[in-house]
Amino acid sequence: MEQPKQLDVISKISAPVMGQYFSCKKIPEHQILDNTSTTVQTGDNARKIMQSFETDYAFDYFPSDFIYQYTAKYQGTPVLEFDVTRPDGMTLHLLSYSLPNLKSRTVFSDKVFSTNESIRKNILLASDRFAFSIVSMPVEEVVFSKTDAHEVLKGKYTFVAKISTTDAQSIMDDSKLIIGGKVFGLIGTDEQRRDLAIGLLWGTPLALFIGITVSVVSVVSGLVYGVFAGYKGGKTDESMMRFNDIIYALPALPFLIILAVTISNSIFLMIGFLMIFGWVGIAKVSRSMALQIKNRQFVEASKAMGQKSSKIIFKHIIPQIMPYALASIAISVPAAITTEAGLSFLGLGDPAFPTWGQILHDASKHGAVTRGLWWWVIPPGIMITITGLAFVFVGNSLDTFRIKR
Secondary structure, three states: OHHHHHHHHHOOOOEOHHHHHHOOOOOOEOEEEEOOEEEEEEEOOEEEEEEEEEEEEOOOOOOOEEEEEEEEEEEEOOEEEEEEEOOOOOEEEEEEEEOOOEEEEEEEEEEEEOOOHHHHHHHHOOHHHOOOOOOOOOHHHHHOEOOOOOOEOOEEEEEEEEEEEOOOOOEEEEEEEEEEOOEOOOOOEOOOOOEHHHHHHHHHHHHHHHHHHHHHHHHHHHHHHHHHHHHHOHHHHHHHHHHHHHHHHOOHHHHHHHHHHHOOOOHHHHHHHHHHHHOHHHHHHHHHHHHHHOOOHHHHHHHHOOOOHHHHHHHHHHHHHHHHHHHHHHHHHHHHHHHHHHHHHOOOOOOOOOOHHHHHHHHHHOOOOOOOOHHHOHHHHHHHHHHHHHHHHHHHHHHHHHHHO
């Protein structure tokens, strides 16, 4: 009993459409069909709305499923019928059932799946039309199969949906028929039929926002903190560096995990904590550079002229360290992105945002690696790698520019 359930789960996932180019047979693609014609028949206290969906099925494999999605506005208890006319002229009655009873005219939306038990029962009533047993076959394979052999019947299929009601003002709109394929889009789909390409595109600005925000705030705060401590020296420097050592000794990742489990897994709270732990290393380096710069003649001259410490720090010392700061910003971006991806991969990220780490978490949750669903794992990993390398190359270029100066 478990095997059909597993097959139904696998059928939800589609590989990238580029798989067509490496196959000698034509693999079915996802099709979203709008109704090609709508017919309304009215009579004495009766109204029948009919919508048809046509497709020229020319693939060498059966579809994974089909879904009829509709929206109707009515009152009373109308009857929905769903039929399909095949290329060989055979008409199969798929469904006939009463919609929920509505006392007032209300909009009602629903979906009819090919796994519907009523559809299966109606299909089994036509078993005598086929030369082979259809008892254990999925509904979509029966509908798209030849009558004399279990092979794909190519040609024009017409699905017709009918609503019969006594409400003269009832309407039916926003209807679609989705024929599930085995390939879709540039990167394919996941377990919930979501286009992974859209997820990667949504994850790009989120990754850049997380990386750049954490990097800029951490480097700027660490730079100012370290320069101020190095310039002041003495007890001020000592106390500030001891505080820096305390923060530096705290394990960032365990703290982030505890935060996500106990308080909140909000992405903005995560960004805030990454900022708190990201500035300490920059502060140490900038302090050591400030200790060298503050003994130079132009700084001593500024002191002799009576300039304030804040003006000396921001006008004379920090500009000397800016090339290092810019390089540090670029190099720190990948660390923030990979940290967020790691937390999301562990299931501790914000599920409201489709980050690359969240996509990898969903892939791991549904066993994408063991099931060979490479398009669910490799593209997010490639995006994280490319983004990280891009900022590392920028940081190395800025660092080379600083050394040449």
